[in-house]
Amino acid sequence: MVYKERFESVLQASLLKHYKVVVISEDLPNVKEKIELIKRSIAITNRVGEILVDKRPDCVLMSHGIYSTWAPIFQLLDEGNIDILMEIQH
Numbered sequence: 001m002v003y004k005e006r007f008e009s010v011l012q013a014s015l016l017k018h019y020k021v022v023v024i025s026e027d028l029p030n031v032k033e034k035i036e037l038i039k040r041s042i043a044i045t046n047r048v049g050e051i052l053v054d055k056r057p058d059c060v061l062m063s064h065g066i067y068s069t070w071a072p073i074f075q076l077l078d079e080g081n082i083d084i085l086m087e088i089q090h
Contacts, residue, residue, distance in 0.1 A: 001043035007072055014038045014068040041069040049076030059083035 015024045018034060025031075049072050052060055060077055062070075062084060077084055 001040070001047050003039040003043045004046060004072075007042050007046065010042055010068055010071040011035070011038055013071075014042075017068060038069060042072055045070050046072035046076070049073040052077060053080040053082065056080075057082060059085050061085045061087065063087055 012024065015031070015034065015038065016022065018038075019028050019031075021028070028034075052073065053076050060073075060082060063086075074084060
């Protein structure tokens with residue numbers, strides 16, 4: 001699976017949330033390793049989104065809220081006009 005630059009904002013948002021900072025800098029602990037792990041996660045969720053769009057389901061049910069690295073799935077489903085349902089428990 002290949003990381004696509006189109007999801008750069010997802011990578012940045014994931015890093016900001018992980019490190020609880022407002023600016024990503026190279027001196028953060030293990031930042032290079034984290035970048036590679038997050039890119040891999042984004043590549044995986046992008047591929048899942050592509051498969052779902054190809055299968056054209058009526059809708060996709062997600063079990064709860066969204067993590068930043070799941071954004072590719074949501075973007076691809078939205079672009080493919082596939083409904084997304086989320087189970088929200090109170």
